[in-house]
Amino acid sequence: MKIALLGYGRMGKTIEKIAMDRGHEIVVKITGDIEEHDLSKADVAIDFSIPDAAFKNITTCFKNNVPVVSGTTGWLDDFNKATDICKEKNSAFIYASNFSLGVNVFFELNRKLAGMMQGLEDYSVEIEEIHHTKKLDAPSGTAITLAEQILEDNSRLNSWKLEEAGENELPIHAKRIEDVPGTHTVTYDSTIDSIEIKHTAKSREGFALGAVVAAEFLNGKTGVFTMKDVLAQLFEK
CATH class of the missing domain: 3.40.50.720 (NAD(P)-binding Rossmann-like Domain)
Structure with a gap:
């Protein structure tokens, strides 16, 4: 080719x-x-x-x-x-x-988990993404994809928001750290427990x-x- x-x-x-x-x-x-x-x-x-x-x-x-x-x-x-x-x-x-093939498997897990969590109103959800300092855009496209998948199944949330989010918004926290290829974490949190899925890239x-x-x-x-x-x-x- x-x-x-x-x-x-x-x-x-x-x-x-x-x-x-x-x-x-x-x-x-x-x-x-x-x-x-x-x-x-x-x-x-x-x-x-x-x-x-x-x-x-x-x-x-x-x-x-x-x-x-x-x-x-x-x-x-x-x-x-x-x-x-x-x-x-x-x-x-x-x-x-x-x-990343692993990230695309992660997308499928995120979509499945969002569907399972939609009826559990005691859980809040947030996304964290960490990338290298040379990445120009924030949040990452991967984090936006994760957020859009969650919004499709969560009727309590209307949109995503970078950093400080309102009552009906999904917060995305973006961090920039030297030499980090990319880490994405989705966390569902309640007063009783937390559920987390995470993908960590080791290289480009x-x-x-x-x-x-x-x-x-x-x-x-x-x-x-x-x-x-x-x-x-x-x-x-």
Whole structure:
């Protein structure tokens, strides 16, 4: 598989190593204007660029018949426009706030637990996320995904809020600590006990591997998919 890397920072370099170890080839590395690069040799693009560039990068790939796996956060106001262009151009797309296979299992656990806890009114719920000091956005896309899953099943909460939350809001606490790849904790607390689920990333390699596995899944397909589709295929094996 021939891969275009959209963004060649620390994550892009990790993806490059893992992709090559799995027998793939990197045919273009894009750090500036995507229109200055030739995408014709790419079977699929993996996007870990920056929020301001993501929409243009992704849709330019669709217009050049290149499917996209995107893990860039902070651009999702344009997500529906991007998926519309994907469908219009008969291309393929996977976006995930976190491509770690372990985190996506964690998402499924979070969704299941939220459903189980919805009738237990004595429990409050909160999310904590910890990342390295170079992470620009807060809360993390992963924490937002966790929060949105909980809100789907909790009629007592209307929205999430960073740090101080009101009565009907789900608090997300964001911490930035040097050299922490990513830790996410969901806690249900009552006067009697606490229930906690937690995912701790040990390196960027888990995120990079998941992105490459998603690209392998997407190659040759058309449509808009999620990591749930990727996991379903893996679990079938």
